[in-house]
Amino acid sequence: MNVADQRVASTSRRSERARVAILEAAYDLLLDEGFLAMTIEGIAARAGVGKQTIYRWWPSKSAVVFDAALHAGEQAAEDGGLPDTGDLAADLRLVLHAIVDELRDERRSAAQRTIMVESMHDHALAEKVVEHILRPQLELTKDRLRSAVRAGQLGAATDIDALPDALYGPIFYRWMLRARPLDHAFADQILSTVLEANS
Amino acid sequence: MNVADQRVASTSRRSERARVAILEAAYDLLLDEGFLAMTIEGIAARAGVGKQTIYRWWPSKSAVVFDAALHAGEQAAEDGGLPDTGDLAADLRLVLHAIVDELRDERRSAAQRTIMVESMHDHALAEKVVEHILRPQLELTKDRLRSAVRAGQLGAATDIDALPDALYGPIFYRWMLRARPLDHAFADQILSTVLEANS
Amino acid sequence: MNVADQRVASTSRRSERARVAILEAAYDLLLDEGFLAMTIEGIAARAGVGKQTIYRWWPSKSAVVFDAALHAGEQAAEDGGLPDTGDLAADLRLVLHAIVDELRDERRSAAQRTIMVESMHDHALAEKVVEHILRPQLELTKDRLRSAVRAGQLGAATDIDALPDALYGPIFYRWMLRARPLDHAFADQILSTVLEANS
Amino acid sequence: MNVADQRVASTSRRSERARVAILEAAYDLLLDEGFLAMTIEGIAARAGVGKQTIYRWWPSKSAVVFDAALHAGEQAAEDGGLPDTGDLAADLRLVLHAIVDELRDERRSAAQRTIMVESMHDHALAEKVVEHILRPQLELTKDRLRSAVRAGQLGAATDIDALPDALYGPIFYRWMLRARPLDHAFADQILSTVLEANS
DNA sequence: GTTTAATCGAGACGGTACGTCAGGTCTTTAG
DNA sequence: CTAAAGACCTGACGTACCGTCTCGATTAAAC
Numbered sequence: 001m002n003v004a005d006q007r008v009a010s011t012s013r014r015s016e017r018a019r020v021a022i023l024e025a026a027y028d029l030l031l032d033e034g035f036l037a038m039t040i041e042g043i044a045a046r047a048g049v050g051k052q053t054i055y056r057w058w059p060s061k062s063a064v065v066f067d068a069a070l071h072a073g074e075q076a077a078e079d080g081g082l083p084d085t086g087d088l089a090a091d092l093r094l095v096l097h098a099i100v101d102e103l104r105d106e107r108r109s110a111a112q113r114t115i116m117v118e119s120m121h122d123h124a125l126a127e128k129v130v131e132h133i134l135r136p137q138l139e140l141t142k143d144r145l146r147s148a149v150r151a152g153q154l155g156a157a158t159d160i161d162a163l164p165d166a167l168y169g170p171i172f173y174r175w176m177l178r179a180r181p182l183d184h185a186f187a188d189q190i191l192s193t194v195l196e197a198n199s
Numbered sequence: 200m201n202v203a204d205q206r207v208a209s210t211s212r213r214s215e216r217a218r219v220a221i222l223e224a225a226y227d228l229l230l231d232e233g234f235l236a237m238t239i240e241g242i243a244a245r246a247g248v249g250k251q252t253i254y255r256w257w258p259s260k261s262a263v264v265f266d267a268a269l270h271a272g273e274q275a276a277e278d279g280g281l282p283d284t285g286d287l288a289a290d291l292r293l294v295l296h297a298i299v300d301e302l303r304d305e306r307r308s309a310a311q312r313t314i315m316v317e318s319m320h321d322h323a324l325a326e327k328v329v330e331h332i333l334r335p336q337l338e339l340t341k342d343r344l345r346s347a348v349r350a351g352q353l354g355a356a357t358d359i360d361a362l363p364d365a366l367y368g369p370i371f372y373r374w375m376l377r378a379r380p381l382d383h384a385f386a387d388q389i390l391s392t393v394l395e396a397n398s
Numbered sequence: 399m400n401v402a403d404q405r406v407a408s409t410s411r412r413s414e415r416a417r418v419a420i421l422e423a424a425y426d427l428l429l430d431e432g433f434l435a436m437t438i439e440g441i442a443a444r445a446g447v448g449k450q451t452i453y454r455w456w457p458s459k460s461a462v463v464f465d466a467a468l469h470a471g472e473q474a475a476e477d478g479g480l481p482d483t484g485d486l487a488a489d490l491r492l493v494l495h496a497i498v499d500e501l502r503d504e505r506r507s508a509a510q511r512t513i514m515v516e517s518m519h520d521h522a523l524a525e526k527v528v529e530h531i532l533r534p535q536l537e538l539t540k541d542r543l544r545s546a547v548r549a550g551q552l553g554a555a556t557d558i559d560a561l562p563d564a565l566y567g568p569i570f571y572r573w574m575l576r577a578r579p580l581d582h583a584f585a586d587q588i589l590s591t592v593l594e595a596n597s
Numbered sequence: 598m599n600v601a602d603q604r605v606a607s608t609s610r611r612s613e614r615a616r617v618a619i620l621e622a623a624y625d626l627l628l629d630e631g632f633l634a635m636t637i638e639g640i641a642a643r644a645g646v647g648k649q650t651i652y653r654w655w656p657s658k659s660a661v662v663f664d665a666a667l668h669a670g671e672q673a674a675e676d677g678g679l680p681d682t683g684d685l686a687a688d689l690r691l692v693l694h695a696i697v698d699e700l701r702d703e704r705r706s707a708a709q710r711t712i713m714v715e716s717m718h719d720h721a722l723a724e725k726v727v728e729h730i731l732r733p734q735l736e737l738t739k740d741r742l743r744s745a746v747r748a749g750q751l752g753a754a755t756d757i758d759a760l761p762d763a764l765y766g767p768i769f770y771r772w773m774l775r776a777r778p779l780d781h782a783f784a785d786q787i788l789s790t791v792l793e794a795n796s
Numbered sequence: 797g798t799t800t801a802a803t804c805g806a807g808a809c810g811g812t813a814c815g816t817c818a819g820g821t822c823t824t825t826a827g
Numbered sequence: 828c829t830a831a832a833g834a835c836c837t838g839a840c841g842t843a844c845c846g847t848c849t850c851g852a853t854t855a856a857a858c
Binding site: 514528536557564568572574594 | 714
């Protein structure tokens with residue numbers, strides 16, 4: 001369910017065909033040209049749609065691109081879930097490796113990079129990103145960590161709020177700065193640092 | 200020494216007055232309007248300079264803004280050095296708190312955020328950022344960590360390359376995403392996690 | 399009976415309410431904004447009618463406006479007749495003065511000016527104007543002139559076809575060009591010129 | 598000297614190439630498509646010019662078209678003068694026949710028709726038309742008539758102001774309404790009516 | 797009196813052109 | 828000969844209407 005959908009009553013006469021064509025055109029252009037180079041006119045042209053049909057339903061290019069990325073994400077509908085096999089280290093390693101793999105794949109991460117970037121300029125977009133993308137993952141992670149606390153794998157004093165940042169932050173940092181390599185070894189390094197300190 | 204300067208022979212007829220006016224105008228506009236909203240025309244107008252004078256010396260808006268930020272940084276030229284009192288935890292805490300303080304000040308961090316963001320679009324800019332801003336700090340940090348290894352405060356097996364990311368990454372992550380608070384307590388939390396795991 | 403009516407069978411389910419609302423909205427907008435500035439959407443909105451209801455019954459903005467002007471004219475349905483008191487000069491003076499008075503009243507003549515103007519672009523409209531507005535008046539005038547010829551007030555060789563143009567043309571010319579004043583004195587001047595030459 | 602020229606100082610950096618290209622493109626489009634159908638974008642495209650270059654120097658399509666018509670007129674620079682051979686009837690007949698010939702030629706009169714039409718919508722244009730096109734001709738005509746009064750060919754009481762309208766009005770009327778033929782015979786008829794009455 | 801089908805208000809749709817803004821290049825003028 | 832000023836061509840912006848189209852919801856006719 002994307003953001004625009006939430007505003008649309010069931011009685012809307014909105015054309016589903018046009019909506020999907022726009023989102024797919026926007027996603028294609030995002031990958032082909034990047035956020036800055038793509039234009040609303042270009043999206044409309046590639047989608048075979050009037051510009052007004054975009055402006056009618058989205059307030060800005062950012063909003064279209066955000067929905068386009070969400071839409072693309074739905075297609076490749078991730079289970080998203082964190083496994084809970086009882087072995088915390090193994091479970092987290094799985095997740096971190098998956099994240100690293102995704103970020104290392106230029107194609108798959110281009111849209112995410114763009115959205116991160118745009119959310120810096122655009123506070124409204126930033127809130128949507130946090131709300132729809134980051135917080136869900138964060139909550140899943142925290143749930144898994146609480147489960148580990150209950151199982152005695154983490155100390156009772158563990159700061160559940162800081163741990164996810166300690167895990168994801170360094171990976172995100174390397175991804176954005178591209179100064180040093182982002183690989184499974186680095187993820188393992190971070191993971192062991194965090195777990196050792198809190199066991 | 201900014202980037203443009205490096206291309207400019209000492210015999211250049213380039214007007215220093217114009218160069219400084221442009222950099223200061225660009226920095227003002229960056230803080231006032233943000234990167235996306237500011238324009239080359241706007242910089243030229245505020246600097247009292249012809250557009251061509253900008254295009255003659257810089258290839259893009261990003262380049263002007265980067266130099267403008269460097270120029271502004273030079274004014275408030277910090278030593279940036281890491282102390283080495285022998286107490287590693289105290290020394291790192293000092294640095295992390297200083298970073299947190301700077302990032303929490305919207306005005307002081309706005310330009311840095313913009314540059315980080317732009318460096319995601321612009322690989323050339325990204326390299327300049329890494330080279331001129333990040334690597335120096337990174338090397339200082341690694342020097343301090345090596346000193347701590349020698350002093351026995353960190354285990355001999357410590358991964359000197361991963362540790363700075365484990366420290367700065369989470370802070371950077373919270374700063375960019377603005378989803379959760381960035382404060383001294385969080386910095387302390389990260390610091391103790393990292394040190395405990397590697398002591 | 400307006401033009402659209404002629405196409406509509408007596409069994410039509412056409413809404414009279416909508417038809418009248420459209421014509422009145424169109425006339426109001428014509429006077430308020432002028433032909434160029436008014437839009438079909440504007441007419442529909444002011445009439446409280448769907449656009450399609452206009453497109454269903456009229457082929458173009460010109461056609462709606464023409465019917466609107468006719469409709470407005472019917473309301474103030476003048477006999478328009480030329481008197482025949484036996485005194486040709488007095489009778490024509492009466493008619494010319496009435497025409498001048500109408501044309502001098504900006505409000506009453508605005509729609510007529512617009513229609514004249516539009517009929518220059520639009521041959522179909524031009525024919526409707528001639529057929530429904532000009533020819534009737536022209537024929538009445540020619541009847542009156544023939545009566546005067548029979549009464550010996552005009553020479554037998556008088557060109558009945560050219561005279562009405564000689565009378566109305568100069569008045570129309572001043573009205574359209576607005577370069578010089580259009581008043582009773584000018585009408586009298588024209589009238590005496592025409593009558594002297596043909597007596 | 599066209600209207601735009603009057604605003605342009607001798608030090609203007611305006612491109613003469615662009616100015617002429619725009620006026621010629623506008624005139625071509627006026628004849629090819631007519632005023633309503635032609636667009637600013639179309640003029641710019643045909644002239645090989647940016648839209649902004651048109652908007653920089655003219656406030657509206659009407660203004661461009663007006664200058665374009667003046668420009669075209671200058672090319673075919675008519676002496677425009679009224680002859681004064683001493684034979685008033687012959688001199689006026691020459692002028693009226695020339696006007697009739699021009700108005701009967703669809704191609705030559707299209708631009709004039711358009712300008713007349715537009716001047717009805719656009720009071721500023723109307724004033725320019727009167728000032729630059731009508732009044733000069735009017736003054737020439739009145740000069741010739743005054744000369745005829747001095748020569749005793751017209752009565753001393755002749756209304757010099759009303760006569761030109763009595764001559765041109767009926768011709769203009771037939772041209773605009775297209776209801777009845779506009780030819781030399783009609784012009785002669787009008788001319789003899791006017792002269793007989795004022796001799 | 798119900799069907800039933802054309803018409804209605806509403807407004808989304810694919811488009812075209814609008815008039816504005818800024819990009820990056822080229823040209824003129826003053827110092 | 829440089830630099831300011833700014834005109835130039837280009838192209839995207841976001842808006843207004845175009846004329847077409849689909850939606851239920853009246854209505855008035857024919858059953």
